Amino acid sequence: MILKGIGASPGFGIGRAIIIEDRKLDYAAVKYTGAASEKARLAKAVKDFTSETRQLAEVLCRSAGTKQAAILEGHITMLGDPFLRRQMEEKIDAGAVAEAAADAVLTMFYDTFSALEDEIMRQRASDVKDIKDSLLRILRGVKRADIAAAPKGSILIAKDFMPSMVSQIKKENVAAIVTQVGGVSCHSAILARTIGIPAALSVPNATGMIDDGALLIADGFKGEVITAPTADQIREYSEKQRAYLQEKESLNIYFNKPTVTKSGLAKKVYGNIGKAEDAQNVLRNGGEGIGLFRTEFLFMNRDRAPTEQEQFEAYAALAKAMDEKEVIIRTLDSGGDKVIPYLQIEKEKNPFLGHRGIRFCLDNKALFKTQIRAVLRAAVCGDIKIMLPLVTCPEEVQQAKALIEECACELENEGLNFQRADIGVMIETPAAALISDLLAKEAAFFSIGTNDLTAYTMAVDRGNAKLSRLYDTFQPAVLRAIEMTIKNAKAAGIEVGMCGEAAANTDLIPKLIKWGLDTFSVTPSSILQTRKSICDCK
Ligand code: PEP
Ligand code: MG
Numbered sequence: 001m002i003l004k005g006i007g008a009s010p011g012f013g014i015g016r017a018i019i020i021e022d023r024k025l026d027y028a029a030v031k032y033t034g035a036a037s038e039k040a041r042l043a044k045a046v047k048d049f050t051s052e053t054r055q056l057a058e059v060l061c062r063s064a065g066t067k068q069a070a071i072l073e074g075h076i077t078m079l080g081d082p083f084l085r086r087q088m089e090e091k092i093d094a095g096a097v098a099e100a101a102a103d104a105v106l107t108m109f110y111d112t113f114s115a116l117e118d119e120i121m122r123q124r125a126s127d128v129k130d131i132k133d134s135l136l137r138i139l140r141g142v143k144r145a146d147i148a149a150a151p152k153g154s155i156l157i158a159k160d161f162m163p164s165m166v167s168q169i170k171k172e173n174v175a176a177i178v179t180q181v182g183g184v185s186c187h188s189a190i191l192a193r194t195i196g197i198p199a200a201l202s203v204p205n206a207t208g209m210i211d212d213g214a215l216l217i218a219d220g221f222k223g224e225v226i227t228a229p230t231a232d233q234i235r236e237y238s239e240k241q242r243a244y245l246q247e248k249e250s251l252n253i254y255f256n257k258p259t260v261t262k263s264g265l266a267k268k269v270y271g272n273i274g275k276a277e278d279a280q281n282v283l284r285n286g287g288e289g290i291g292l293f294r295t296e297f298l299f300m301n302r303d304r305a306p307t308e309q310e311q312f313e314a315y316a317a318l319a320k321a322m323d324e325k326e327v328i329i330r331t332l333d334s335g336g337d338k339v340i341p342y343l344q345i346e347k348e349k350n351p352f353l354g355h356r357g358i359r360f361c362l363d364n365k366a367l368f369k370t371q372i373r374a375v376l377r378a379a380v381c382g383d384i385k386i387m388l389p390l391v392t393c394p395e396e397v398q399q400a401k402a403l404i405e406e407c408a409c410e411l412e413n414e415g416l417n418f419q420r421a422d423i424g425v426m427i428e429t430p431a432a433a434l435i436s437d438l439l440a441k442e443a444a445f446f447s448i449g450t451n452d453l454t455a456y457t458m459a460v461d462r463g464n465a466k467l468s469r470l471y472d473t474f475q476p477a478v479l480r481a482i483e484m485t486i487k488n489a490k491a492a493g494i495e496v497g498m499c500g501e502a503a504a505n506t507d508l509i510p511k512l513i514k515w516g517l518d519t520f521s522v523t524p525s526s527i528l529q530t531r532k533s534i535c536d537c538k
Helices: 036-066 066-080 082-093 097-116 117-141 187-196 229-255 278-283 297-298 309-320 359-364 364-381 393-412 430-434 434-441 450-458 476-492 509-515 524-535
Strands: 002-004 006-010 014-018 154-158 172-180 200-202 215-219 226-228 268-273 290-294 326-330 383-388 423-427 445-448 495-498 519-522
Touching: 006 187, 014 172, 014 229, 014 297, 036 066, 036 082, 036 097, 036 117, 036 187, 066 117, 066 187, 066 278, 082 097, 097 117, 097 187, 117 268, 172 187, 172 215, 187 200, 187 524, 200 215, 215 229, 229 445, 229 524, 268 278, 268 524, 278 290, 278 309, 278 524, 290 297, 290 309, 290 519, 297 309, 309 326, 309 364, 309 383, 359 393, 364 383, 364 393, 383 393, 393 423, 393 434, 423 434, 430 434, 430 476, 434 445, 434 476, 445 476, 476 495, 509 524, 519 524
Parallel strands: 014 154, 154 172, 172 200, 268 290, 268 519, 290 326, 326 383, 383 423, 423 445, 445 495, 495 519
Antiparallel strands: 002 226, 006 200, 014 215, 215 226
16 A cells, blocks of 8 residues: 655655654643742643753754754744744633643644744744643653654654654664655654665654554655555665665755856856755855845744844854855745744735735834844955845835945944945735836846745635645746746846746756856755756856
C-alpha cells in the first residue's frame, strides 16, 4: 500500500517504523491551589522548560549548527515573553490552574498562526504547539518520548514532529520521518532538510495506518510511504537513495564556482531570509547575497512594533554578517495573510486586495519612517538596498522615495551616521508588470515576486487546492508578465531579479536566463541546485 503525503525533505529511507505516541497531558483533575501557588508552578515549569530546551539546543547545535539551534533558542524567547506570561497569569487570577492558563493562551496563539494562509507564517503555529506540549508535559511531570534511543534503521512516525523532537534524532539511526501534519516550510521540515533526513509530512492517519515495527520505505521527494515493500522495491529504493546521495555530493562543487552560464553570462544566486540570523544559512549554502529579507518577521510574536534601535541592530547585524555582500531589505509587507494584531489593520472583505504592503506603510508614515531610519543607519555597515512590496502605480514609489529622503534629511540634521540606499520595486502585481516601463524610471532595480504575481495574474488564491492547476508560473499569462518585466528593466538599464519560489524552478531557469534575469533569490537550501541549473544553461 502507498500512503500519500507531502515530500518535505529529500531522500529515500528504508527501515522499521517506530510510532512516537502523543503523551497523555490531561489535566482535568488538577485542583486549583490558589493564584500564588499556581503562578509559582507556572514559573517553575517555565524555568525547567528553559533549561531543558537549552540543553536540547546545545545538542542540536552540534548536530545541525547554530542556525538550527536558534529555532529552539527562539522557543525560549517566545515563552519568556512578558506579554505571554501576563496573559497566563491573568487566567490564573481568574481561577485557572497553571496547565489551563498555559493551554488557553498558547492555544490562542496557535489558532492565530494556523489560520494564516502563508506557509512561512503557519510554521510558527507548529513552534507554538511544540512549546505548549513541552510546558504541559513538564507541568504534568510526564517524561519526554525517548527519540534518541531509536535503533539504527528506524523510521519515526508521529502525529506531528516538533523541532524539540527532531533535535533528539541521531542521524545515523533514523532513516526517515513521517508525520500526519506539517508542510514544507514548517520548522521540523527545515530541520530535517538541514540534518539531511528524508521526510514525508501530512500523511493522513499515518500513526493509525502504520504498525509499530513494520518495514517501510519513505520517499521524501514525493511524500509517499510504501508499507510492506517487496524485495524488488527495497532494491529499487536503495539504488535511488545511493544515486540521490551521489548527486547531492556532486552539487558541492558549485559552492565556490562562479555563477556563469556556458556562454559566459555572469548571474547571481542570493538567499531569501526571514531573520537576520538566517544570513549564516545563506553563506553556508554558498549564497552571494540576500535578495529578500522579509522584515515582517521582526514585527511578529510581540505586542508592539520593534523600535528604531531594535530594527537598526537587526539590519546592522545582517549587513555585517554578509560582509559587504548585497542585502535587499523589503519594507514591512503586512496585511493580506500576514496579520500583525497590534497594527490594527481593519477587517476587510478581501484582505488580499486590501490595505497591505506599501499601501499600509504610506498610510502609516510614522511606522514606515521608523523602519526606514533604521535601514539607512544600518546601511553604513554594508551594502544595503531597500525594496518596496505590492507596488501598483508610480505614485506609490514616488511617495515612498519622498518619505525615505525625508528620513535621510532628518538623520543628517540629527547628526546621526547613515547612508542613502538604492530603492527597488517588487513586481508582484499584474499592474506593476504592465507598467514596468514606467516603474523602471523610478526604481534602481526590480525583483519579481512570483508568489503573488502568479496569484494576482491568474486571479487565484494560492491556498485553494481546487485551483492549484491555475496557480502555476508556467501559465502563459504569468510567463508574459515575467518576460515583459525583465525586458522593460533591461531597456531601462536597471538590474532585475526574482525572489519568488519560481526562481529555483529548474525548468523555468533557462527561460529566465534567455530573457536576461540577473539575480535568482531562493531558499538557502536551493542555492547550489539553482547555481548548477544556471551553469548548465547555454
Ligand atoms: C512573492 O510574492 O513572490 C514574494 C517573494 O513575497 P512573499 O512570498 O513574501 O509574499
Ligand atoms: Mg509577495
